[in-house]
Amino acid sequence: MIPCYICCDLPIFLVYRYKRNKVYQFLTAMFGQVAFAAPPEVYNEQRPILHSPFKHEKMVNYIKVMQFEIQQWLDSLGEQGEFELTAAMNSLVQNVAAHALMGKAFRDQMGREFWDLYLVLGASLDPLMPPNLPLPKFMRRDRAKEKLRTMLRPILTERHLHPENYDDFLQDFVNARYKDGRPMEDETIISLILALMFAGHETTSGQVSWTIIQLLQNPIYLALVKQELAECLPYGTPIDVRALGDLPHVAWAVDETTRMHPSADVLIRQAEEDIEVGDYRIPQGWVVFVTAGTAQRLPEWFAGPDGYDPLRFAPGREEDRQHRFAIIGFGGGVHKCAGMNFVNLYPFTSSPLRPGSRFLGIPAQRG
Numbered sequence: 001m002i003p004c005y006i007c008c009d010l011p012i013f014l015v016y017r018y019k020r021n022k023v024y025q026f027l028t029a030m031f032g033q034v035a036f037a038a039p040p041e042v043y044n045e046q047r048p049i050l051h052s053p054f055k056h057e058k059m060v061n062y063i064k065v066m067q068f069e070i071q072q073w074l075d076s077l078g079e080q081g082e083f084e085l086t087a088a089m090n091s092l093v094q095n096v097a098a099h100a101l102m103g104k105a106f107r108d109q110m111g112r113e114f115w116d117l118y119l120v121l122g123a124s125l126d127p128l129m130p131p132n133l134p135l136p137k138f139m140r141r142d143r144a145k146e147k148l149r150t151m152l153r154p155i156l157t158e159r160h161l162h163p164e165n166y167d168d169f170l171q172d173f174v175n176a177r178y179k180d181g182r183p184m185e186d187e188t189i190i191s192l193i194l195a196l197m198f199a200g201h202e203t204t205s206g207q208v209s210w211t212i213i214q215l216l217q218n219p220i221y222l223a224l225v226k227q228e229l230a231e232c233l234p235y236g237t238p239i240d241v242r243a244l245g246d247l248p249h250v251a252w253a254v255d256e257t258t259r260m261h262p263s264a265d266v267l268i269r270q271a272e273e274d275i276e277v278g279d280y281r282i283p284q285g286w287v288v289f290v291t292a293g294t295a296q297r298l299p300e301w302f303a304g305p306d307g308y309d310p311l312r313f314a315p316g317r318e319e320d321r322q323h324r325f326a327i328i329g330f331g332g333g334v335h336k337c338a339g340m341n342f343v344n345l346y347p348f349t350s351s352p353l354r355p356g357s358r359f360l361g362i363p364a365q366r367g
């Protein structure tokens with residue numbers, strides 16, 4: 001039995017003081033020893049390459065991909081009807097991720113098969129059971145993992161032959177070199193891509209869905225967002241990095257949903273030494289679950305923490321600035337989410353809500 005310790009005061013202290021690769025062995029079983037699931041020496045070597053596709057200048061391209069995919073989805077909606085928001089967002093985010101990480105051809109040709117195998121991987125997630133037990137879900141995981149890797153190998157061969165034809169995450173990894181000049185091995189690149197798809201897609205679709213749901217549930221704040229979009233980003237104007245940087249009400253809505261419904265709600269660490277926090281002692285070796293959902297509702301930092309109030313982030317209040325780790329929905333410290341810039345939830349939130357878009361009235365409440 002793994003001892004677990006949960007307490008609402010802890011997240012502030014534990015975000016980056018403790019190693020985590022040991023407790024993320026269930027991720028190593030899914031992807032191999034890469035990124036956040038690798039031992040520190042491997043992680044340190046890979047980190048510059050892992051973070052390289054997320055540089056600010058790359059955002060320009062990614063925003064174009066997002067806009068293309070979001071518009072294509074909006075255009076497919078027809079004149080009227082209803083749909084299940086989370087399923088629609090999941091599929092939209094998968095299209096964006098496949099397109100941006102692996103290129104448009106991959107998104108068109110392999111996308112569905114790829115994501116179906118991913119569902120099998122996701123269903124095997126289990127932070128407690130030893131990941132090599134002969135359980136049916138772990139056997140299904142291993143079969144799916146092998147199929148995914150087999151799908152990606154010929155794509156890598158093509159990327160080595162014609163690097164000039166591509167400009168996406170995968171090509172960044174193929175072109176990248178370690179500090180000593182070695183290229184990254186193909187199997188490591190495959191593991192990285194699989195890990196990134198995992199880190200990025202359900203988290204993003206969950207958070208986008210919650211952001212839109214909370215806006216629809218709060219018509220007064222929604223009116224402020226719509227007014228801002230009508231003035232700064234009217235329907236038909238292109239959504240680019242500059243325009244997105246100037247939408248404070250949208251930004252606060254995104255922040256408030258990150259606070260109230262963080263989609264990565266648990267970070268796992270292992271205490272490497274005994275530590276005392278307040279009245280509690282965490283013995284060395286214990287596994288610690290850091291719960292963002294609890295930490296971000298602490299009344300010490302957030303007024304009326306269970307209420308939806310995006311203006312808590314506005315100048316004059318800025319409740320999130322009172323403590324470096326008041327908001328940990330994207331982690332903190334050295335392992336803070338690499339994809340934060342890429343995620344950029346603003347296009348997902350702004351595009352459908354712009355006056356003139358055919359999206360989203362609020363459905364009548366059903367009994």
Ligand code: HEM
Pocket residue numbers: 020035036047050196197199200201203204205207262263264267268328329330331332334335336337338339340342343
């Ligand atoms: C709303 C969407 C997302 C949320 C809420 C989120 C949340 C997080 C959190 C909490 C961590 C830290 C985990 C820990 O310390 O144990 C993290 C790390 C990471 N995320 Fe995200 N993430 C999101 C989207 C993405 C996307 C789209 C990508 C890439 C395409 C991505 C790539 C990563 C990577 C590579 C790390 C590990 C960074 C490192 O260890 O150096 N994330 N994310």
